[in-house]
Amino acid sequence: METDRTRPGQEYAHHRTRKPRRLRATLLALTAAGGLLLTACGAGGGSDSNTSNATDRTGFPAPAPAVTSGDDGSEQDGEQTGTPDDKIAPPPDYLSTFALDVDTASYGYARRALAEGRRPDPSTIRPEEFVNSFRQDYDRPDGNGFTVTVDGARTDQSDWSLVRVGLATRTADSAAERPPAALTFVIDVSGSMSETGRLDLAKKSLDEMTDRLHDDDSVALVTFSDEAETVLPMTRLGGHRGQVHHVVDELETQSATNLGAGVETGYATATEGLREGATNRVVLISDGLANTGDTNADSILDRIARERRDHGITLFGVGVGSDYGDALMEKLADKGDGHTAYVANDADAHKVFVDQLPQNIDLTARDAKAQVAFDPETVAQFRLIGYEDRKVADDDFRNDKVDGGEIGPGHTVTALYAVRTRPGADGHLATASVRWLDPDTRAPHEESGQLETDALHDSLNSAPATFQVTAVAAYFADTLRSTELPGNPGLGELASRAHTLAKETEDKDVRQLAEAIDEALRTD
DSSP states (O other): OOOOOOOTTOOSOOOOOOOOHHHHHHHHHHHHHHTOOOOOOOSSTTOOGGGOSSBOTTSSBOOOOEEEEOTTSOEEEEOOOOOTTOOOOOOSOOEEEEEOOOOOHHHHHHHHHHHTTOOOOGGGOOHHHHHTTSOOOOOOOSSSSOEEEEEEEEOSSTTEEEEEEEEEOOOOOOGGGSOOEEEEEEEEOSGGGGSTTSHHHHHHHHHHHHHHSOTTOEEEEEEESSSEEEEEEEEESTTTHHHHHHHHHTOOOOSOOOHHHHHHHHHHHHHHTOOTTSEEEEEEEEOOOOOSSOOOHHHHHHHHHHHHHHHOOEEEEEEOSSSOOHHHHHHHHHHTTOEEEEOOSHHHHHIIIIITHHHHHOOSEEEEEEEEEEOTTTEEEEEEOSOGGGBOOGGGTTOTTSOOEEEOTTOEEEEEEEEEEOTTOOSEEEEEEEEEEOTTTOOEEEEEEEEEGGGSBSSGGGSOHHHHHHHHHHHHHHHHTTOOOTTOOOHHHHHHHHHHHHHHHTOHHHHHHHHHHHHHHHTO
């Protein structure tokens, strides 16, 4: 997606206030000159929050200094005088804007690494993908578009709460009602795919998916190693399933990984077999370890961007393998207006290729973006947890030429915020809005939801079970990438809480979360 990106770990307290332009410009200038940009203690080496002078004992940025009026009417920065008229100047922007994301690959790969007795690289940890890996109970709309749910709970750390913004699309139609699909599978057959659980798992998944697709669906197969080859042109499945199974069965690993050639040939094949009125999608199955040919991410991404723009062909990336090129796969799906998942075993493959098939084929919203406006009267600071790669300029929320996320039926999108309320604050806390384009007419639509301070649950343990699961998943990701969210109780308490929630919800996904936290404890 072509968004206005912010460096990872730089998301604290963006809010736009209704002040004169001169004051706004002065605030921005003071912020830049004094090094008072509020920075999060997020992932990645780019964050300098640990050395900032504007941090409190939690490692979170302290509020900006007061701004008062001078005798000549000019604005000056200075200390608070303690008089009733003096207020801490709000940060220059109280908005948070991002493109929607339903990726889950980061969580899947983290589980795989932990099961093998090793901690995943912190750079591969994206908290939003942990959070979005679990079922939610949000209300759903009747037609295309979204419902918006906003709730929150206070943490054990004074004045800090977790606020959850939940967006949900309509329930996925039965398989008989979805539109036809034209799917181009681009399959990595390089030498690294010979590892057990890579190509063999991909082949099994393709066979199962072929049996589940409709007669009116079309499938093409492209393989790549040192070169790329279209081994099956776009073919209607009706009467040809045996041919597809035969081609899949003949797949064998070869040598190097020319991922660039695979993407190039895959999109060319998808374009040649383009079907009007169908969902045209490239499905890339790979370990993402490009080592020959065009290995430059930007040039590969440019090709995907052109095809997406010209033909509306979206990308679904499926990652496999214990040694996995997470960053490249994530960037490819991002630029291709798609999403990524990670498959470690047969259960994962069934979930991705069978259970989630309607979500991965149909679309209910294009270029979907969210914007959360926090009230400066009640909110001192906030941080969006994750979504570093999905940030959008606040002014582009209603700019429909700026890419957002492509979302299908049955999806939920959750964004979690750490929010520091002002002591004794009471009243409106936040308004969350989502904007999207109708997938057929491209007409824009918006929906909003609000949260008041008195609606915050008194504690995380008193919040609904789904909220608690969201919090545990976010804190788990926070621990794995060594950041410091307020109220994080540590792995031991997270494991205990996850096991309790697994019993309460009887949800196997939550049980797997508890097991993953147990495995993380063993790697300490």
